[in-house]
Amino acid sequence: MMSGLFLLFAVTMVLALYGKRQASIGLFFLTLILCVLLFWHHVTEPLNLNF
Amino acid sequence: MSPSLAIRINAAGLLIISGVLLGAYYVQFFMGEFPCPLCLLQRLGMLGVAFGALLNLRYGLRPAHYGVSLISAVFGACVYVRQILLYIVPGTGASGYGSSVFGLHLYTWAFIVFSVAILLIAIMMLFDKQFEDKAQTDTSHCQTKLIHSLSILLVLIAAANVLTTYLECGPGQCPANPVSYIELGK
Numbered sequence: 001m002m003s004g005l006f007l008l009f010a011v012t013m014v015l016a017l018y019g020k021r022q023a024s025i026g027l028f029f030l031t032l033i034l035c036v037l038l039f040w041h042h043v044t045e046p047l048n049l050n051f
Numbered sequence: 052m053s054p055s056l057a058i059r060i061n062a063a064g065l066l067i068i069s070g071v072l073l074g075a076y077y078v079q080f081f082m083g084e085f086p087c088p089l090c091l092l093q094r095l096g097m098l099g100v101a102f103g104a105l106l107n108l109r110y111g112l113r114p115a116h117y118g119v120s121l122i123s124a125v126f127g128a129c130v131y132v133r134q135i136l137l138y139i140v141p142g143t144g145a146s147g148y149g150s151s152v153f154g155l156h157l158y159t160w161a162f163i164v165f166s167v168a169i170l171l172i173a174i175m176m177l178f179d180k181q182f183e184d185k186a187q188t189d190t191s192h193c194q195t196k197l198i199h200s201l202s203i204l205l206v207l208i209a210a211a212n213v214l215t216t217y218l219e220c221g222p223g224q225c226p227a228n229p230v231s232y233i234e235l236g237k
Contacts, residue, residue, distance in 0.1 A: 002225050003217035009098050010209035
């Protein structure tokens with residue numbers, strides 16, 4: 001799953017290099033949204049604290 | 052600030068971020084550390100910061116490109132906050148994830164990089180002249196080759212992360228405390 005996010009980023013950069021500015025920015029924001037969703041999964045995970 | 056100076060600063064930023072990401076690889080392979088899921092999310096944030104600089108170099112200076120870097124830097128800093136909260140309570144037996152480099156954990160260094168990036172991008176955006184004078188953004192042949200090489204390096208770093216992250220985590224969720232490369236152990 002995480003490797004998929006890096007793959008999306010790599011594709012985003014290749015698109016940018018080959019002159020597809022709009023597509024690369026669109027894909028960047030899609031990747032960012034997926035990153036935020038994955039981050040949200042980690043943020044809402046309960047902390048394992050013992051006092 | 053002239054557009055050519057702004058281009059040089061963006062190229063320097065791209066080079067620094069590439070260096071930081073390669074440094075993370077040094078720690079991973081030569082110091083035997085396995086990046087945690089939050090560490091990998093911070094790497095993605097770094098790639099986002101570099102992507103904004105890449106857009107500036109490839110398509111010319113635009114506020115939207117700085118915005119891309121800024122959003123990525125804020126995302127990376129948010130990931131850091133979550134990571135530091137995991138280890139903030141004293142006496143819980145946790146002293147941080149991984150070993151320290153120059154006295155600080157890698158995620159703390161990442162936070163410093165994100166904070167400096169946010170500050171620098173905000174300062175860069177104060178100079179309107181770089182966005183107005185499009186003619187001056189023409190770069191020399193040597194500069195163009197350098198920019199192209201930096202861009203290729205960044206793509207290669209992203210591609211390498213695809214491979215190493217897949218080897219570490221496989222197709223599913225990454226373990227919270229990875230201790231081996233899952234795919235290599237099969």
